[in-house]
Amino acid sequence: MKATISQDTVRADFVQKVAEISGENFFNCYQCGNCSAGCPSVEEMDLLPSQVVRYLQLGLVEEVKTCKSMWVCAACLMCHARCPKGVDISKIMDALRVLRLREDEHNSRIDVTDFDDDYLERAPQIAMISGYRKFLSL
Amino acid sequence: MNYTYFPGCTLYTKAKKLDDAGRECSRRLGFELDELPDWTCCGATFPLVNDYHIAMSGPTRILADTKEQGSDKLVALCSVCYNVLKRTNHVMRTDEERRAKITDFIERDYHGETEVLHYLQVLRDELGFDQLAEKISKPLEGLKVACYYGCLLLRPVKEIGLDSMENPTIFEDFVRALGAEPVDFPFKIECCSAFQTVHSMDLATRCSRDILNSARNCGADLVITTCPLCQFNLDDRQPEIKKADPSFEQIPVVYFTQLLALALELPVAELGFERNLIDPLPMLQAKGIGVE
Ligand code: SF4
Ligand code: SF4
Numbered sequence: 001m002k003a004t005i006s007q008d009t010v011r012a013d014f015v016q017k018v019a020e021i022s023g024e025n026f027f028n029c030y031q032c033g034n035c036s037a038g039c040p041s042v043e044e045m046d047l048l049p050s051q052v053v054r055y056l057q058l059g060l061v062e063e064v065k066t067c068k069s070m071w072v073c074a075a076c077l078m079c080h081a082r083c084p085k086g087v088d089i090s091k092i093m094d095a096l097r098v099l100r101l102r103e104d105e106h107n108s109r110i111d112v113t114d115f116d117d118d119y120l121e122r123a124p125q126i127a128m129i130s131g132y133r134k135f136l137s138l
Numbered sequence: 139m140n141y142t143y144f145p146g147c148t149l150y151t152k153a154k155k156l157d158d159a160g161r162e163c164s165r166r167l168g169f170e171l172d173e174l175p176d177w178t179c180c181g182a183t184f185p186l187v188n189d190y191h192i193a194m195s196g197p198t199r200i201l202a203d204t205k206e207q208g209s210d211k212l213v214a215l216c217s218v219c220y221n222v223l224k225r226t227n228h229v230m231r232t233d234e235e236r237r238a239k240i241t242d243f244i245e246r247d248y249h250g251e252t253e254v255l256h257y258l259q260v261l262r263d264e265l266g267f268d269q270l271a272e273k274i275s276k277p278l279e280g281l282k283v284a285c286y287y288g289c290l291l292l293r294p295v296k297e298i299g300l301d302s303m304e305n306p307t308i309f310e311d312f313v314r315a316l317g318a319e320p321v322d323f324p325f326k327i328e329c330c331s332a333f334q335t336v337h338s339m340d341l342a343t344r345c346s347r348d349i350l351n352s353a354r355n356c357g358a359d360l361v362i363t364t365c366p367l368c369q370f371n372l373d374d375r376q377p378e379i380k381k382a383d384p385s386f387e388q389i390p391v392v393y394f395t396q397l398l399a400l401a402l403e404l405p406v407a408e409l410g411f412e413r414n415l416i417d418p419l420p421m422l423q424a425k426g427i428g429v430e
Binding site (some may be wrong): 020021023027040041043044071072074075076077078080081088091092093094095098109110117122123124125126127128129130131133134135 | 146147148151153179181182183185186187188189190193217218254289293294295303304306327328329331332333334335336337338340341344345348366367369370374
């Protein structure tokens with residue numbers, strides 16, 4: 001991948017906003033990969049959790065904004081628990097999701113009318129409520 | 139001893155068996171769970187971003203109501219409720235700025251005074267597992283149990299602090315007190331995919347498959363959990379897993395309070411096993427458990 005890095009991209013608004021609402025300092029990460037090694041969703045991700053942080057360090061906004069990883073993160077906090085530098089990627093992933101959902105309602109990831117009766121009969125309320133919170137624009 | 143109790147939305151309906159068994163077992167063990175009046179949903183997700191305060195108004199109100207009732211402890215059975223309430227409480231205790239915003243919004247004077255306990259914690263720290271073992275009338279001998287912690291009961295360890303993050307023992311100690319045998323399995327603290335189940339079914343199926351295979355391979359007869367979302371994912375995904383891999387051996391997934399109820403000889407007919415997709419009764423009865 002060819003990427004152009006500059007002061008401007010590193011200080012991009014989007015990156016600042018992710019840092020601000022996640023409360024995480026990306027520059028603490030030294031790319032050991034512990035987070036990605038323990039992540040249960042990694043098989044479904046296009047960028048590893050450690051790569052998401054790396055791209056944010058470099059200010060590669062478009063790549064991060066369009067990544068699939070934030071949408072398959074299960075917020076299980078394994079990455080945070082195992083990070084030797086104390087970086088909480090679950091917060092970074094949540095910040096990315098929240099910003100995308102706030103940008104535009106078309107970014108919503110589930111359509112509540114898609115669930116069939118049989119599924120609704122079986123699925124617990126917690127699944128639906130937390131799902132709405134994570135995947136519908138607010 | 140009486141505790142204020144927060145059932146949460148799912149325990150009133152889909153996970154009623156977790157609730158019923160928990161309440162009845164507590165009576166038999168000598169403590170009462172007094173349901174918090176007029177409670178609302180905790181929101182089922184702790185907001186991980188710092189500018190989403192409104193998601194904490196529900197749980198804060200629940201915690202403040204508990205305090206105003208004159209109770210200093212609030213007990214939850216569901217891992218999700220426990221995690222949301224405990225983390226919210228941590229914010230109210232330690233983050234002045236966020237506390238001020240939430241207080242302003244819900245107009246309640248609350249500084250994190252309520253202590254949030256998981257039911258397992260009551261059994262370990264207040265009753266004591268030794269006491270529990272003495273009260274068991276039907277030790278579950280010969281039953282090999284995989285204690286599935288998942289994520290929300292343990293993490294983040296600094297805020298939750300129930301047990302060690304990598305090597306927790308509370309669940310295994312509980313199972314030992316019931317006279318059953320806990321089996322150690324590598325996936326006990328892995329995530330079942332949680333809310334991803336409404337978004338990425340494939341992810342939920344794969345995560346559940348890995349956890350269940352790990353439990354089976356380590357010799358478990360059944361899996362226990364404290365979480366209605368874990369129970370749903372692990373139980374509900376099994377037909378799909380079996381379709382993709384006919385050699386997959388199905389395994390029952392039950393709530394820890396149901397296991398406790400069996401050890402206290404509550405009537406099996408009242409334990410709601412008919413809601414389980416994978417029926418645990420044939421296996422249990424083959425071991426002489428749950429035979430009326
Ligand atoms: S575990 Fe922490 S330091 Fe290591 S790559 Fe992940 S975020 Fe960076
Ligand atoms: S919180 Fe998300 S990124 Fe971190 S380990 Fe869990 S699924 Fe992976």
